[in-house]
Amino acid sequence: MINILIIDDHPIVLEGSKNLFNNIDDMRADTEKNPANIPEIVQKTPYDVYLIDINMPGTNGIDVGATICSLQPEAKIILYTGDQIEDYYSLIVEKKIHGLLSKTVTKERILRTIRSTMDGDIILPWSFVDFVQKLDQPQISKQPLLLNEREKKILQFVVQGYTNSAIALEIDLTPRTVERNLSHIYHLLNVTTRTEAALMAKELKLID
Amino acid sequence: MATTLIPLRSFITLLTLYIAVGSYVLYISYSSPIIGIEVVKQDDRLVIEHFEYPDWAELHEISKGDILIAIDDFSPYKLEHVAPDGIVRSAKTLTVMDATGNNKEIIVLYHELPKAFSHFFILPLIYFLLILSLAIYLYKQKSGNVASLNILIYFLLTVSLAYCSVGASTQLHPVGSIVNSTCLILCLVLLIHFLQKYFAFLRIPWRFNKNIWILYLITVCVFLVSMIEIFNSAFFTLNTIIILLLFVALIFYILIILATSYTRDRSIQLQILFWFIVLPFLPFVIFYVLPELLFQQTILSPSTCAISLLCIPFTFTFMQVTERLFDVDYYVSRIRYYVLFAGGMTVWLMIGIDSFLSISILTNIGIALFIFISIFVLLCVKEKIDYVYRKVLFSTNGNNIHFLYSIIDKVGKEIKMEDLFNTLSDQLMKQLEMNTVYVIHYDMETEQISLANAQSEENRHQLQLTPKDLHQLQVGSIKKFQTFYVACLHRNIKTKYFLILRTNSKIHLKKEELLWLELLLHYIDNFVENTQLVEDLMFELKQAKEGQNYPAWLHKLCWLQLEEVKSQLGQELHDTILQEQIFLIRELDNLLYERDRNLVQQRILQIHQQLITINVQLRLYCEQLKPPLLQTLGLEAALTKLFNQTEQRAHFTLMHSIEPLLIDDNEMSLLIYRLIQEMLNNAITHSKATYVKIELRALSQGFHLFYMDNGVGCHLEDLCLSGTMGIIGMKERVAAYKGTMVIDSYPNEGMQFDITVNKGG
Numbered sequence: 011m012i013n014i015l016i017i018d019d020h021p022i023v024l025e026g027s028k029n030l031f032n033n034i035d036d037m038r039a040d041t042e043k044n045p046a047n048i049p050e051i052v053q054k055t056p057y058d059v060y061l062i063d064i065n066m067p068g069t070n071g072i073d074v075g076a077t078i079c080s081l082q083p084e085a086k087i088i089l090y091t092g093d094q095i096e097d098y099y100s101l102i103v104e105k106k107i108h109g110l111l112s113k114t115v116t117k118e119r120i121l122r123t124i125r126s127t128m129d130g131d132i133i134l135p136w137s138f139v140d141f142v143q144k145l146d147q148p149q150i151s152k153q154p155l156l157l158n159e160r161e162k163k164i165l166q167f168v169v170q171g172y173t174n175s176a177i178a179l180e181i182d183l184t185p186r187t188v189e190r191n192l193s194h195i196y197h198l199l200n201v202t203t204r205t206e207a208a209l210m211a212k213e214l215k216l217i218d
Numbered sequence: 219m220a221t222t223l224i225p226l227r228s229f230i231t232l233l234t235l236y237i238a239v240g241s242y243v244l245y246i247s248y249s250s251p252i253i254g255i256e257v258v259k260q261d262d263r264l265v266i267e268h269f270e271y272p273d274w275a276e277l278h279e280i281s282k283g284d285i286l287i288a289i290d291d292f293s294p295y296k297l298e299h300v301a302p303d304g305i306v307r308s309a310k311t312l313t314v315m316d317a318t319g320n321n322k323e324i325i326v327l328y329h330e331l332p333k334a335f336s337h338f339f340i341l342p343l344i345y346f347l348l349i350l351s352l353a354i355y356l357y358k359q360k361s362g363n364v365a366s367l368n369i370l371i372y373f374l375l376t377v378s379l380a381y382c383s384v385g386a387s388t389q390l391h392p393v394g395s396i397v398n399s400t401c402l403i404l405c406l407v408l409l410i411h412f413l414q415k416y417f418a419f420l421r422i423p424w425r426f427n428k429n430i431w432i433l434y435l436i437t438v439c440v441f442l443v444s445m446i447e448i449f450n451s452a453f454f455t456l457n458t459i460i461i462l463l464l465f466v467a468l469i470f471y472i473l474i475i476l477a478t479s480y481t482r483d484r485s486i487q488l489q490i491l492f493w494f495i496v497l498p499f500l501p502f503v504i505f506y507v508l509p510e511l512l513f514q515q516t517i518l519s520p521s522t523c524a525i526s527l528l529c530i531p532f533t534f535t536f537m538q539v540t541e542r543l544f545d546v547d548y549y550v551s552r553i554r555y556y557v558l559f560a561g562g563m564t565v566w567l568m569i570g571i572d573s574f575l576s577i578s579i580l581t582n583i584g585i586a587l588f589i590f591i592s593i594f595v596l597l598c599v600k601e602k603i604d605y606v607y608r609k610v611l612f613s614t615n616g617n618n619i620h621f622l623y624s625i626i627d628k629v630g631k632e633i634k635m636e637d638l639f640n641t642l643s644d645q646l647m648k649q650l651e652m653n654t655v656y657v658i659h660y661d662m663e664t665e666q667i668s669l670a671n672a673q674s675e676e677n678r679h680q681l682q683l684t685p686k687d688l689h690q691l692q693v694g695s696i697k698k699f700q701t702f703y704v705a706c707l708h709r710n711i712k713t714k715y716f717l718i719l720r721t722n723s724k725i726h727l728k729k730e731e732l733l734w735l736e737l738l739l740h741y742i743d744n745f746v747e748n749t750q751l752v753e754d755l756m757f758e759l760k761q762a763k764e765g766q767n768y769p770a771w772l773h774k775l776c777w778l779q780l781e782e783v784k785s786q787l788g789q790e791l792h793d794t795i796l797q798e799q800i801f802l803i804r805e806l807d808n809l810l811y812e813r814d815r816n817l818v819q820q821r822i823l824q825i826h827q828q829l830i831t832i833n834v835q836l837r838l839y840c841e842q843l844k845p846p847l848l849q850t851l852g853l854e855a856a857l858t859k860l861f862n863q864t865e866q867r868a869h870f871t872l873m874h875s876i877e878p879l880l881i882d883d884n885e886m887s888l889l890i891y892r893l894i895q896e897m898l899n900n901a902i903t904h905s906k907a908t909y910v911k912i913e914l915r916a917l918s919q920g921f922h923l924f925y926m927d928n929g930v931g932c933h934l935e936d937l938c939l940s941g942t943m944g945i946i947g948m949k950e951r952v953a954a955y956k957g958t959m960v961i962d963s964y965p966n967e968g969m970q971f972d973i974t975v976n977k978g979g
Contacts, residue, residue, distance in 0.1 A: 070850045092837065097847055097859055114830055155871045156908040158928050160966070190967055194926060198873075198911055 012128055014039040016090070017048065017074060018063035023113065027061065027090070030117050037124065045074050052081045059124055061111070064091040064098070075107055086127045095134075099141040102132070110134065157195075157216050164191050165217050169208045224368050229357055233350070236375045240346045240382045243394050244339065247385025250290075250308040251326045252334040257286055257304055266314070267304075270519075274331050278324050280314050287321060288313040308389040337522070338385030345528055349378035352535060366415035373408040374531045376401045381528060392448040399444045399461050400437060406468035407433040409530075413475060413491075422483050426475055436464065459511070466507055469499055494533040498526040552601075560593035618734045621649045626741055633756075638749050639671035639715075642742060646719065650731060654720045660688050661713055670715055688714060694739045696732055703727060705739055708746040715746065791839070798832050845891045853887040854878060857894060857914075864898045870927070871909040872898075877916045889951055889975070890914065890921060896944045897925045897971060905929030907968065920957070920976035928968040934961060948973075 016027045016039055024041040031039040042051060045066050060078055062071040075087040088109035089098055095110040102110065109127045111120060119133075126133045157165065160181070167177040174192070178185040196202060199210045211217050224232070254270025264286040269275040289309045306312075312324045328335040353371050380401035386394020411430050418424065427433070440461060447453045476492040505518040568586050571577075577585075625645045632638040639657040646655045659670040665685040683704065691697055691714075696705040702720040709715070717739070719727075727735070762768045802825055812818050840846075847856040857876055865872050879886065894912060901910045907929030915922045945961065948971075952959040957975030 064850060072850055092833070093846055097851070097855065100851065100855065114833060155873070158908045161928060187964070187967060190964065194928060194968060194970075197926060198909065198928075 012037045012059060012124060013057045014059045014061060014124065015051070015057040016041045016061045017043075017045060017066075017071070018090070019043050019045075019066045020063070023063070030120060034121065037121070045069050048074055049077060049081060052078055052085075056082045056085065059086045059088060059127060061088050061090040061124075064089055064093060072101065072106065079106075088123065088127060096137055096141065099134075099138055102134070102138070103142070103145070108132070155198075155214060155216065157211075161191060161195060162217050164188060165195065165208065165211045168192070168204050169212070169217065224357070224371070229371075232372075232375065233353070236350070236353075236379065239379055239397060243379070243383040243386040243391075243397055244343055244346065246389065246391050246394055247338045247342065247382075248328070250310055250389055251328045251331055252308045252338050252385060252388055253306060253312075253326055253331065254334070255286070255306040257306060259304075264306075271331055271334060277330060278322070280316065280322070280324070283317060285315040286312065287315050337519075338388065341525070341528075342382040342385065346378055346382050349374050349531065352531070356535065366412055366419055369408055369412040369415055370535065373405060373412055374535070376405040376408055377528070377531050380405055390454075395447065396441065396444040399457070400441045402461065403440045403464055403468065404437045406465065406472065407437055409495075410468070410472060410475070413472070416487075416491075417479070420485065420487060422479055422485070422488070425478070426471075433468075440464065462507055462511060466503070466511075469503070495530065498529050498533075501526045556594055556597045559597065560590050563593050564590040618730065621645075622734060622738055622741075625649070625738060629742065629745055632745075633749065633752050635746065635749050635753060636671050638742075638745060642717070643671060646717070646735075650719060650727065650735075652719045652721050654718070656718055657707060658716045658718060659713060660716060662689070663712055688716065691716070693743050694736055696735055696739075698727075705735060707739060708743045710750075787839075787843070795832055795836055795839075798828070802828060802832075845888065845895070848887055848891055849884070853890060856887075856891055860891070860895060860898065864902065868898075868902050868910075870901065870905070870907045870929075872912070873909065874912040874914075876912075876914045879921060880916045880918060881920075886920065886955070886975070889955060890923065892951060893923060893948055893973060894925075896948050900944065901927055901929065905969065917974070917976045920955075920974070923971070923973040925971040925973075926968060931963040931965050931967045931969050933965060934963055 014031065014037060016024055018024050018027070018041070021043060024043060028039050028041050031037045040057070042048065045068070060075070062074050064071040066074070071089050071091070075089065078085050078087060086108045087106075088111055089095075089101070089107050090111045090113060091098070092113045095112050098107075098110055101107045109123050109132060111123055123133045160183075163181050164177055167180060172180065174188045175185045177183075178188045181188075192204070192207070195207055195211075199207055199214075201207045201210055252270075253274070255266055256268035256270075257264040258267050259265075266280070266282055266284045266286060268282065275281065286306065288311075289306060290311055309326050312326060314322050314324060316322065328339065353374055356367060356371055356374075379397055383394045383397040383401065387398035388394075407430070410433060414424050414426075414430065443453070443457055443460065447457050472495060473492075476488060476495065480488045480492060501518065502523040506516050506523045509515055509517050564586050567589050568582065571585060572582065625642070628641050628645060629638055632641055643655040643657065646652060657670040659668045660666070661668075667683070667688075682699070687697070687699075687704070691704060691706040693706050693709055696703055702718055705717040705719070707715040707717050758769055762772070805821065805825055809818055809821055812821070845856050845860075847859055854876055857874075861872055861874055879890075894914075897912070898910070901907055905927050907927035910927045911925070913924040915924075949959055952973055952975060955975045955977075957973060960972040961969070962972070963969040
């Protein structure tokens with residue numbers, strides 16, 4: 011028998027969630043809507059699995075989970091949220107929780123997740139693998155860096171060794187405008203000179 | 219250095235001496251009129267060769283070639299020593315023998331010699347009296363720098379004596395000669411001494427002879443030599459040359475002092491001093507001294523030349539009384555302006571008069587002089603009347619306006635009463651050259667006086683102010699007390715604020731300064747009133763902050779804002795989610811009557827899907843209202859989510875680098891989140907950029923946020939500041955945290971934001 015405590019401040023969610031376990035033989039669920047009572051409950055009657063809502067007034071599910079773990083280290087904490095669960099993958103990596111469940115998933119998925127958690131497994135969407143992969147290669151933009159037409163032209167002239175005034179004449183702008191555009195490009199590419207900008211632009215294939 | 223004025227006793231003794239000597243030499247001048255007859259000795263007879271005053275000779279029918287028999291009843295033989303250079307200078311009676319051999323006794327009367335009379339008696343007498351009153355005035359007024367004032371008084375008296383004794387000296391009267399020679403040299407020595415003191419006052423270094431006593435020693439020598447001359451007339455010519463040489467040498471010394479000082483320190487005082495000395499001396503040097511030394515002949519008589527010298531004491535008095543640069547500048551510019559105006563007008567009128575009337579040159583000059591003086595006086599009178607009745611003042615350099623402007627500018631920035639009074643006091647001290655300026659607070663009920671700005675302990679002078687004085691003074695009025703001025707700054711029901719202005723020396727504010735101060739007081743009155751309102755408001759807010767008791771108007775404002783936001787939100791929810799739910803309710807209602815089980819299941823699946831969509835939509839609303847993750851996982855996680863969401867929606871490349879904040883501050887995290895959210899919203903909806911770069915750097919007590927894109931940009935004046943882009947909201951948020959936000963954008967050149975918020979600085 012798996013004893014489950016559902017912690018949520020919304021009575022309607024509590025009732026709906028509790029009903030999920032009505033006809034399940036190996037599971038029994040209780041509810042608690044006041045997070046402040048949790049330490050007392052955990053000490054008096056510890057549960058096997060805690061399904062905790064994240065957004066609660068005055069506190070949040072992560073902190074409540076941490077409190078429970080400190081009182082009952084073997085407890086299984088599953089965050090049960092209406093938010094996108096992808097946002098909380100980091101908590102799994104940091105071993106702060108044992109599972110994540112969206113409030114909109116099916117009954118079957120909820121039961122499966124609880125059982126797996128009790129067995130020491132994790133059930134998560136495939137997107138978790140993307141998240142873990144990205145941890146090793148941060149800051150990779152999904153889209154390649156692109157310059158606008160004017161910036162491209164200016165950089166091409168820079169590569170050819172034109173001065174600002176010459177570039178301004180070529181593309182019918184004031185030298186001041188060219189200067190400002192170039193300084194934007196320097197800032198974008200984190201460089202300080204024309205040569206560096208030209209080299210970097212070629213390296214990043216920003217110009218042909 | 220003498221820093222105190224001559225004691226009254228010494229001053230009276232000095233004046234008595236002056237009056238005694240002056241009266242005596244004038245008496246000599248009067249008792250024996252100057253006639254100036256040149257004679258030559260022919261066969262033991264004195265033959266008249268030249269008359270200084272031919273009109274007088276004609277009147278008495280004597281002519282050149284007549285023989286002088288006796289002077290003042292003395293035979294000429296015994297009088298030879300009186301005229302060693304062959305000039306009979308003065309006489310009471312003359313006995314002359316004409317060509318026919320008739321003896322004629324002539325009583326010399328001054329009224330028959332008007333020119334000599336005015337030169338040797340009337341003008342010196344007037345000058346004597348003028349200087350006497352001027353010395354008394356200066357002594358009583360004590361204006362300007364005391365050290366140079368003493369010397370100036372000596373100088374004035376000496377010059378006057380030198381001038382008064384010209385008549386007696388011309389007669390070769392021993393006392394006259396001694397007084398004249400000694401005073402002539404002494405006045406220049408005093409002038410040098412005066413310059414030394416005046417330089418010290420102007421803080422110009424004195425690079426010349428520091429031992430003035432040597433010059434005084436020379437004066438004593440001159441006095442002794444003059445004494446010797448009485449007993450031995452042979453010294454006469456030598457003596458005259460020595461004194462004249464000394465005189466010229468001293469004049470050159472003075473000019474060198476002024477010229478070299480002026481090349482080092484180009485102050486207007488030195489420039490004026492130079493011309494004040496040079497101009498009056500020019501006629502004396504050019505027409506008398508140089509010809510006498512070079513050709514032993516004079517072009518003009520010394521008495522005529524000396525007239526221009528008489529201006530010197532007055533110009534020096536002018537310098538002394540109006541000692542400050544501003545004043546000199548002001549007076550000179552005004553006089554120049556009036557002279558030009560009166561001169562121009564005189565020329566124009568004279569052209570008119572000459573073309574209608576044919577009059578002699580002399581009358582012409584007389585009329586011109588009359589017109590010139592009349593116009594000049596008229597302008598001065600007009601200025602006085604303008605000041606008294608219309609509060610208008612002549613001013614060419616606008617100094618007062620400028621200072622008024624700068625004081626108001628500085629005072630206007632203060633938001634605390636004490637700061638306001640401190641700034642005002644500092645500024646007035648500088649502008650009016652006061653030693654102490656401060657503000658007192660007067661409680662009209664208890665009649666207590668207290669300092670309103672605690673500048674320093676020095677300010678606690680004992681003010682002899684009675685409650686009556688203070689009650690009577692109205693806002694904007696200024697009253698002079700013995701050693702200080704009191705001006706009423708501001709009053710309310712219970713209290714009055716007064717400005718106290720005090721100098722260590724004798725205080726005297728000029729009318730233009732008073733008018734200026736009055737105007738300033740009126741401005742300050744308004745400032746004080748407004749500052750008091752601000753202070754009250756600040757106090758109310760402070761109290762509210764401490765006691766959590768916000769003022770009613772703030773409550774109202776917050777509620778109104780809240781209601782507006784609620785109403786917007788209500789409308790949006792009503793238009794979207796509510797409508798979709800109504801649709802779902804109808805669908806479910808229809809399903810109740812649906813018999814086909816397969817269809818029911820299919821419809822339920824659709825409704826489930828629709829509900830999930832609605833749920834997502836609603837979630838987005840919630841996230842807009844309350845940024846997700848900010849409270850649970852923190853700013854970085856919240857921003858990462860925001861960036862991910864933006865990348866999904868946007869067509870640009872988003873580059874970002876976020877440093878974790880150094881301080882744990884939920885409010886600041888929310889501020890950053892909202893700013894970035896707004897920037898990205900703008901970028902998505904308006905920018906058409908191909909890239910956006912966001913950098914967040916942590917500061918010790920805040921952050922620095924930089925944003926740039928290469929989108930369409932805009933003219934800062936129009937689009938950016940219109941309500942559509944939420945830039946005003948961003949600015950307000952940053953301003954609320956005392957941060958700075960710099961926006962940089964030009965059309966088609968993208969946009970940049972540079973935001974810095976740092977609580978510590």
